[in-house]
Amino acid sequence: MISALLERHFAEAQDRIVVREMEGREYSLAELRADVERIAATLQDVYGDCSGLVFGIAARSSYTWVATMLAIFRVKAVLLPVPIEFSDEQIGSLLHKATAIFAQDAHTAARISAILPGIACLDAASERSAWPAQGAPAGERIEPGICGIIHTSGTTSKPKGVKIRDEAVGLLVTNVLKRVPQAPLDYLSIVPMSLLIEQVLGVFLPILSGGSLTLMPARYAEYGARSGNARDYLDLIAQVDPNFLYLPPKLLEEADALLESTSVTSLFGRRNPHIITGGAKIPATVLESLDKRGVQVYEAYGLSENSSIISLNHPGHRRIGSAGPLLDGIVPTIVDGELRVLTPTLCAGYYNSDDTSCELTDGYLHTGDIAEIVDGYLYITGRKKHVIILSTARNISPEWVETVYKESALIDDIVVFGEGREEPAAIVLSQHDEAAIRGEMARLEPRLADFARVRRVRVVADIERFRKDYYTVTGRPRRQLIERDLAASLY
Numbered sequence: 398m399i400s401a402l403l404e405r406h407f408a409e410a411q412d413r414i415v416v417r418e419m420e421g422r423e424y425s426l427a428e429l430r431a432d433v434e435r436i437a438a439t440l441q442d443v444y445g446d447c448s449g450l451v452f453g454i455a456a457r458s459s460y461t462w463v464a465t466m467l468a469i470f471r472v473k474a475v476l477l478p479v480p481i482e483f484s485d486e487q488i489g490s491l492l493h494k495a496t497a498i499f500a501q502d503a504h505t506a507a508r509i510s511a512i513l514p515g516i517a518c519l520d521a522a523s524e525r526s527a528w529p530a531q532g533a534p535a536g537e538r539i540e541p542g543i544c545g546i547i548h549t550s551g552t553t554s555k556p557k558g559v560k561i562r563d564e565a566v567g568l569l570v571t572n573v574l575k576r577v578p579q580a581p582l583d584y585l586s587i588v589p590m591s592l593l594i595e596q597v598l599g600v601f602l603p604i605l606s607g608g609s610l611t612l613m614p615a616r617y618a619e620y621g622a623r624s625g626n627a628r629d630y631l632d633l634i635a636q637v638d639p640n641f642l643y644l645p646p647k648l649l650e651e652a653d654a655l656l657e658s659t660s661v662t663s664l665f666g667r668r669n670p671h672i673i674t675g676g677a678k679i680p681a682t683v684l685e686s687l688d689k690r691g692v693q694v695y696e697a698y699g700l701s702e703n704s705s706i707i708s709l710n711h712p713g714h715r716r717i718g719s720a721g722p723l724l725d726g727i728v729p730t731i732v733d734g735e736l737r738v739l740t741p742t743l744c745a746g747y748y749n750s751d752d753t754s755c756e757l758t759d760g761y762l763h764t765g766d767i768a769e770i771v772d773g774y775l776y777i778t779g780r781k782k783h784v785i786i787l788s789t790a791r792n793i794s795p796e797w798v799e800t801v802y803k804e805s806a807l808i809d810d811i812v813v814f815g816e817g818r819e820e821p822a823a824i825v826l827s828q829h830d831e832a833a834i835r836g837e838m839a840r841l842e843p844r845l846a847d848f849a850r851v852r853r854v855r856v857v858a859d860i861e862r863f864r865k866d867y868y869t870v871t872g873r874p875r876r877q878l879i880e881r882d883l884a885a886s887l888y
Contacts, residue, residue, distance in 0.1 A: 399566040400470040400544060415604060419637065420614040424460050429467070430471075430472055436468035436521050444496060449538030451546065452519075453492045454478045455509055456501035457619055458590040460614055465499050465521045466590075470563075476545040477558070478591035480870050481505055483548075485512045491548060492516070493559060496767055497502060502633040538772045546748045547871075549701045555842075557700040558748030559592065565742040568888055569704045570601045572724045572742075576711035578671050581608035582641040587630055587648070589619040593705045598643045598673060598798035599818050605746070611637045620645065621872050628653035631664060638666035645872070647678035649694060653686050654806065661691055672679045673697055673709070677872065678796055680804045681718040688717065690803045696720055702762055704742040708775040719774040729770060729855075730761065735781045736768035737761040748886070764834055783876060785815050791848040793821060795876070798849050805837040809860055810868075813851060814880040822853035822887040824879060826860045 405408045407430045410497060415425040420565070440447050443730050452469050454476065456462055456716035469476045479491050481501060489512045492498055497517040500506035504520035517529050528570040539546075586599045603610045613633060627648055634642070644652070644769030649672075655664060675697035684694055700719030728739040739761050767779040785857075786792055795813035796823070802811050807829045815821035816876025825834050834856050842850040867879050 398563040400563050401565050415609050419612040425721045434465045435537045437471040439514045440472050443533050444535050447474040450535050451475045453498035455481050455505055461521050462590055475539045475543050480591045488512055494537045516730040539636040547701045560745040562745050567702040570741045576709050582606040582639045583608045585637045585639040587620045593701055595704050612761050635666045640668040640670050640673045642670045647676050650683050653683050656690050665836050682804050684717045702744045704741050716774050719776050720769045733768045736766050737762045793849050801844050807837050812874045812879055819849050823851045825856045831856045
């Protein structure tokens with residue numbers, strides 16, 4: 398159990414600096430332990446037996462976020478983090494059954510109270526007198542053994558919630574620790590802690606390895622929460638000099654471009670950090686270019702339904718273009734091209750679900766991803782539920798087509814669609830004119846089958862607005878919505 402692993406570390410590890418705030422203060426393991434105990438004791442004083450109760454966190458990543466999460470684990474309650482950039486409807490759909498919600502500040506608390514009147518908003522840093530009185534009403538209880546509920550994108554505006562098992566996260570973290578450097582891991586957090594992968598890589602691994610977590614300055618939006626300049630985030634790395642990082646593919650693409658004019662040490666620091674990437678497909682050409690510059694990146698693949706990571710490249714076991722070998726204990730099978738896994742770190746089901754929910758009923762996790770396994774390495778080639786069937790009876794995996802075109806430095810992103818049409822079309826996000834984009838696509842298209850080449854193109858220059866309207870908070874395009882709203886303009 399992850400809760401037991403953390404409690405053992407708190408009890409046995411020597412004191413050290415465990416959390417650092419850029420432009421802020423440092424916190425020792427002893428301080429963190431004391432704050433966890435204080436928050437946990439106050440929760441129990443207010444609500445009594447907290448086991449199975451759901452507590453939300455509506456806040457950006459912070460020291461208090463970490464302490465609150467660990468306190469929720471301690472009282473055997475259930476963590477439900479919600480990105481504050483979610484819409485009111487999304488927040489309400491996830492948190493309406495929560496007992497209480499830890500809010501980032503008074504403004505966030507007021508917003509939550511307007512969305513969910515009657516549900517208490519808590520300030521983890523406040524004195525006991527600011528909390529509700531003893532015997533405060535509690536919400537529903539989740540079944541035993543659940544430590545968290547993680548939002549994941551669905552087909553509607555209401556995100557799904559995946560119920561994460563305490564035992565599963567503990568086993569997953571133990572297995573991932575075998576595939577990262579055997580040393581204290583000093584990590585820089587760039588993406589939101591509301592993502593399970595950031596909790597695993599940014600909190601659990603650094604603490605349990607004897608390392609530390611560094612948080613960005615509060616004036617920086619968390620990467621992916623809203624549009625920001627990639628260079629601003631990359632410039633933080635050398636300042637912190639971490640030895641362990643998770644960088645989304647887009648930041649690595651920007652880093653590769655920056656390394657044309659700056660040194661690896663100037664960008665990544667002196668410690669040659671172990672870099673993990675995932676969450677979206679990254680062009681193999683980017684990884685190959687970084688490799689030539691001396692920057693090794695370890696691609697991973699996972700789903701919240703598996704408590705995050707399913708496979709991971711690691712030192713001595715790395716193939717560019719693959720998602721690496723599967724973690725210990727995971728047994729794969731390929732059925733009609735789809736990856737299904739028998740896994741000891743399976744979730745406990747959904748808090749709410751829709752037609753994108755993974756099938757769990759036969760003991761296997763049906764990932765919905767098209768894959769192949771070659772010499773023990775997993776290759777993800779597309780998404781089953783996103784397969785486009787043209788009127789010519791040809792099938793296209795849009796992610797694969799998009800990956801080829803995104804190798805162009807002129808294309809920020811591209812979304813391909815065309816179900817039931819004679820040929821595919823695409824929305825291209827770019828600041829460059831259509832003629833330049835078409836030239837780049839023509840240069841790259843020989844790598845695609847004739848029927849998968851995109852000739853119908855609409856270039857969108859207002860990238861920030863388009864992402865706000867048509868992307869999920871985790872950066873995935875809402876394909877059905879895009880096709881519904883924009884297909885007519887291309888056919």
